[in-house]
Amino acid sequence: MMALLLTLIALFMLQVGVSLAGFQLKGDGLERTFKREGEDVLLTCGVDRSSPQCAELKWLYRRHEADDNSPIEQISFEGNVNQSLPRASRLSVTSNCSLLIRNLHSEDAGLYGCAWIRFLYILTISSSPSDVAERVDLTCSLKSFRELDDCSPGRLIWVDETGTELSGKNAEFEVNPHKQCVSVLTVKRPSGNSKKFTCKFVEDDQVMIDLVYILTE
Incomplete structure (x- = not known):
């Protein structure tokens, strides 16, 4: 590096x-x-x-x-x-x-x-409709310079309202990290109460920066 x-x-x-x-x-x-x-x-x-x-x-x-x-x-x-x-x-x-x-x-x-x-x-977060019905894609991006887009040595992670890291795929969400410093969280649209998700850029277990996104119905 x-x-x-x-x-x-x-x-x-x-x-x-x-x-x-x-x-x-x-x-x-x-x-x-x-x-x-x-x-x-x-x-x-x-x-x-x-x-x-x-x-x-x-x-x-x-x-x-x-x-x-x-x-x-x-x-x-x-x-x-x-x-x-x-x-x-x-x-x-x-x-x-x-x-x-x-x-x-x-x-x-x-x-x-x-x-x-x-x-x-x-650090930015944007939202867009998912290809899957009743779901939305939250795209977290950390931009700096083209040659550094692989995020190394850090990584982007998603956490829910309880602070639990979200990874993999289940009935409630799916996390898709990209080669560039981009991570997409696909979640169900909330029915009623809003949901809060946080994207964090982490290096050696230290949070360098984070950004909260509140998803409403």
């Missing part, structure tokens, strides 16, 4: 003509940020606006679905957001050159770079 992350950094920086010198790793890998769709996130850059470095720094972004030939998006320059971006109204650069993204969308997931390099992970 570490070799893959370093390769991604190199590709990310080389495409915009930026040297890896001055870009920093945190701990034994890149900084990772986990957020839910609809939340806000503040990605720190680690410098002060009064520093000469700040005016020279750019926020760069590579989207989740990007392939090797996709262009890098320049979010900011000279401390200001690129107003030509479709999501410019949700972006701002703070006094210490950090990047604030409001009302996160799933397509905001991806690779971000400033003085630190980080991956932004966004």
Whole structure:
């Protein structure tokens, strides 16, 4: 995994003509940020606006679905957001050159770079009618960067209102994990009271982020 992350950094920086010198790793890998769709996130850059470095720094972004030939998006320059971006109204650069993204969308997931390099992970749940009568599919997705879509070394799990992990298939539900970081829970539509299901991303028995979905009749 570490070799893959370093390769991604190199590709990310080389495409915009930026040297890896001055870009920093945190701990034994890149900084990772986990957020839910609809939340806000503040990605720190680690410098002060009064520093000469700040005016020279750019926020760069590579989207989740990007392939090797996709262009890098320049979010900011000279401390200001690129107003030509479709999501410019949700972006701002703070006094210490950090990047604030409001009302996160799933397509905001991806690779971000400033003085630190980080991956932004966004957890979402969507619902749709199942192929089986009187059932509904709840799809939980954790998006970050295309090459990391296998979820390794973590996994997505579903739990019910009692905190019991749901797995396999029975008369009440069916769990279908995908190769990508996606898990589909198929459940009966409730008749009367609503039901609560929680999707969790777990690494080494630690919950990195979770999201609750309340299913009504």
